[in-house]
Amino acid sequence: MPIAAGYRTKVLLRKGNEWARAIIAQHHSNPFEALHERLSDFNTKHCDPPANPLSISELVHRCLNYAGKDAGRESDIAGETLERLSPYFHIEEEVEGKHFSGKSVRIDAIVTPKVPSEWKGDSVHFGIEFKDFNNFGTSFDTKDYTKWWAQCFDYAHSSFDGYGFVHVFPYNCMARFSSRVGAEVAMFLSKFLGQVGIGDLRPATQAFRGKRSLEFVMHWDHIIWCESRGVKQGRYWSMKRKFGSR
Secondary structure (H helix, E strand, C coil), rough: CCCCHHHHHHHHHHHHHHHHHHHHCCCCCHHHHHHHHHHHHHHHHHHHCCHHHHHHHHHHHHHHHHHHCCCCCCHHHHHHHHHHHCCEEEEEEEEEEEECCEEEEEEEEEEEEECCCHHCCCCCCCCEECCHHHHHHCCCCCCCHHHHHHHHHHHEEECCCCCCCCCCECCCCCCHHHHHHHHHHHHHHHHHHCCEEEEEEEEEEEECEEEEEEEECCCCCEEEECCEEEECHHHHHCCCCCCCCC
């Protein structure tokens, strides 16, 4: 039976909240698009008359905001991700360092491969910085992302105790940002950030043990290491930081 106008918003909101929680739990790179597509399809097929597109967009924002608040904190995202990396990397959390300005800094984690013989470099270390991206605004405001990258830029130009200068990988930042601005802009930004020591730790498209495989990526599409396939470009790149002439 078609859903009449008097019940439409309530049903769409219930469905939207259910799907939003599932989409966010998957760390989807474009949660707005994924939920908007499912809710629009349901609206077209089951509501008579269907809600207008603007109402659907407003419901999507509302559902994602609710789901983001229930999805757990930054520490939960970090804990789950680092646990998945722990079979392959030694992990030290809350590592302190010194920015070239003299300011003391602290990064969420630095990881070191457990089998260094698989890597080209003899002292490979990756910094990781997490944010509660589920609670980022779903509008076109990019402040949440630019502040995150600025922080990573500072860390990429800091010397960390016992590690020195490291490449820094924000978790699932570039993939989500690309859904806002399009692949061409995101690719240019990713390649620039790679030149200043910033990559991306992201869930890949392929599944691994029931979840999306994790991968360290530089310069948009150069996979350094993948949870499901092991060391990739890391076999050929030393991963030493570069400064000055390149």
